[in-house]
Structure formats: C-alpha cells, structure tokens
Amino acid sequence: MSDDVLVTQGLTKRYGPATAVDDVSIRLERGRIYGLIGANGAGKTTLMRMITGLSLPTAGSISLFGSTAATPRQQDLARIGSLIEAPALTGSMTARQNMHLHRLLRGVPDASVETELLELVGLSDTGRKRAADFSLGMRQRLGIALALISDPELLVLDEPVNGLDPVGVVEVRRLIRDLARERGITVLISSHNLPELFQTATDYIIVDRGSVKRTLTLGELEDETQHFLRIEARDGERLTTVLEQDLGTEDFTVMPDRSVRLRSHLDEPEKVLRTLVAHDVWPTSFAAEGETLEGFFLSVIGGHRS
Numbered sequence: 001m002s003d004d005v006l007v008t009q010g011l012t013k014r015y016g017p018a019t020a021v022d023d024v025s026i027r028l029e030r031g032r033i034y035g036l037i038g039a040n041g042a043g044k045t046t047l048m049r050m051i052t053g054l055s056l057p058t059a060g061s062i063s064l065f066g067s068t069a070a071t072p073r074q075q076d077l078a079r080i081g082s083l084i085e086a087p088a089l090t091g092s093m094t095a096r097q098n099m100h101l102h103r104l105l106r107g108v109p110d111a112s113v114e115t116e117l118l119e120l121v122g123l124s125d126t127g128r129k130r131a132a133d134f135s136l137g138m139r140q141r142l143g144i145a146l147a148l149i150s151d152p153e154l155l156v157l158d159e160p161v162n163g164l165d166p167v168g169v170v171e172v173r174r175l176i177r178d179l180a181r182e183r184g185i186t187v188l189i190s191s192h193n194l195p196e197l198f199q200t201a202t203d204y205i206i207v208d209r210g211s212v213k214r215t216l217t218l219g220e221l222e223d224e225t226q227h228f229l230r231i232e233a234r235d236g237e238r239l240t241t242v243l244e245q246d247l248g249t250e251d252f253t254v255m256p257d258r259s260v261r262l263r264s265h266l267d268e269p270e271k272v273l274r275t276l277v278a279h280d281v282w283p284t285s286f287a288a289e290g291e292t293l294e295g296f297f298l299s300v301i302g303g304h305r306s
C-alpha cells in the first residue's frame with residue numbers, strides 16, 4: 001500500500017484575474033505532520049479548502065489516499081477531518097452536546113467516541129459550561145475534537161494556534177504531536193508564524209503568493225537555523241587542538257576563512273572562552289551567530305512579510 005495520503009499536481013485557484021494558489025504540487029506521507037507556513041494572504045486557506053473539497057480547483061489535480069480519480073470522491077473526503085477558519089461550534093451548547101450533534105451529523109454509531117475525544121483534548125470536565133463561554137484555546141480544542149469524530153486519517157487544521165496564549169499554543173501543539181504518534185494520523189497544519197510551529201511539524205512547506213517556495217524536513221530546518229559560536233584565532237591549529245583536548249568537543253567545523261563554527265557549549269560561551277585563554281589561545285573574534293527561524297522564513301519568501 002502506498003504511503004501517500006495526498007498528492008496534488010499543478011493545483012491552481014484563480015479568483016478572476018487574481019491567482020490565490022498557483023501550480024502547487026505537494027505530497028503528504030502517512031503519519032507525518034506538515035507545517036504549511038506562509039504570511040497572511042499566501043494562499044494557505046484556499047489550498048486547504050480545495051484539499052478538503054470545500055472549493056473546486058481552477059486547474060490541477062488532487063489524489064487522496066492513492067485514488068486515481070480525477071477529482072476527490074466523497075468516500076475519500078470522508079476520511080479527512082478539518083478545522084478551517086472558525087470551528088463549527090454551536091455556542092449555546094456544551095462541549096458534550098456539540099460532540100453529540102456532530103456525531104449524529106456524521107453518522108458515527110459509537111457514542112463512546114464523545115467521551116474518548118473530550119478526554120483526549122482535555123475538555124471532559126467542562127460540565128454545563130456553554131461553548132460560547134469557552135476560552136479561545138478551549139474552543140480550538142473542541143474544534144479539533146469535532147474534526148476527529150469520524151476517525152479521520154488526514155487532519156487539516158487552518159491556523160489552530162492563531163490568537164492562543166502561550167499555554168494554549170503548547171497544549172494544541174502537544175495534542176497534534178500525540179495524534180500523529182499514537183493514532184498514526186497525518187496532519188496538515190497552517191500557520192503564518194514559523195517559530196510557533198517549529199518542532200511540532202516533521203516537515204515544512206513554505207508558501208508565498210500562492211506558490212510553494214521551499215519544502216524541508218525538521219532536520220533540514222534545524223540545520224538551516226543552527227546556531228554556533230564563531231571563533232577566530234591567529235593560531236588556528238592550536239585553537240582546534242584546545243577545543244578537542246581541553247574542552248572535549250569535536251562538534252565544530254573549520255570554515256574556508258579559517259574561522260571555527262562550534263556547535264556545542266552554546267549555553268556556556270564563558271566556559272569556552274575561559275578554556276581557550278587558559279591554554280593561551282586568544283581569540284581575535286568570538287561571537288554567537290546563526291539564522292533565526294524568522295530570518296530564515298523571510299529569506300525564503302524574499303524578505304517581505306505579506
């Protein structure tokens with residue numbers, strides 16, 4: 001069985017003369033978490049609406065779960081759970097009543113799913129409180145529980161951490177990681193903020209003005225944004241000998257300009273400096289350097305924010 005959950009080819013959406021999504025070809029594999037990152041207006045929501053069958057492409061194809069049908073079939077779309085824009089909650093109902101309603105609407109016979117999912121998203125003890133009185137984070141978590149009701153294989157979440165406080169962001173991120181790890185669900189999650197999604201996703205798709213600018217794994221992103229201590233000394237050989245023998249590290253690279261990039265001891269630069277000086281190596285240059293996540297994102301999209 002193929003591990004492809006979703007493959008798009010040349011996916012395009014135009015609104016009159018404006019192109020919201022432009023020739024997007026992506027492949028999502030089972031069990032991975034994909035971060036779709038782009039500034040406001042980059043085309044994330046439009047792409048997600050096409051993937052979930054809420055909007056029809058102007059051109060291009062979408063293949064779901066290995067199907068070769070030209071357009072997604074209802075039975076394949078039913079294997080997707082989504083939270084796009086605001087969660088589809090009924091404010092006058094409790095969390096349990098919302099779950100019950102959506103379970104009936106989706107035709108899911110097993111009532112135990114209501115309790116199980118409310119526990120999963122940490123909303124099992126909200127009692128008679130109406131969804132309208134929930135915090136934004138609680139509402140997002142209920143929205144995710146509703147999206148999970150029909151046991152989807154692909155979960156599509158549009159900016160689920162947008163507007164949440166730091167605690168809410170951590171909670172939703174943990175929930176998403178657990179879903180992928182424990183249930184093998186593939187997740188496509190959008191954000192306009194790369195740092196906010198960093199380490200939640202296993203893969204990153206960076207979009208700008210409707211096009212995919214770059215796809216990379218978490219490991220590649222970490223390499224791109226790795227921080228290091230940049231050290232220069234007149235006696236480069238002695239510098240590397242002291243790093244190896246006295247600081248006890250081999251986690252460094254000698255660059256063509258003879259400067260050294262040290263990737264260990266990033267949180268204790270004083271110790272590095274003290275060790276070097278104690279062994280009579282006097283750096284002519286010593287500084288923490290590296291690209292930030294935000295800087296990397298801006299460099300990929302060409303320096304502008306929206």
Ligand SMILES: Nc1ncnc2c1ncn2[C@@H]1O[C@H](COP(=O)(O)OP(=O)(O)OP(=O)(O)O)[C@@H](O)[C@H]1O
Nearest residue numbers: 015019020038039040041042043044045046047192
């Ligand atoms: N129904 C529509 N009619 C006309 N233009 C639209 C429509 N929907 C989206 N657009 C345009 O398509 C572009 C992409 O919008 P989209 O909402 O997909 O971006 P986004 O990345 O999700 O942004 P945001 O983070 O602000 O939601 C924007 O320029 C938007 O104005």
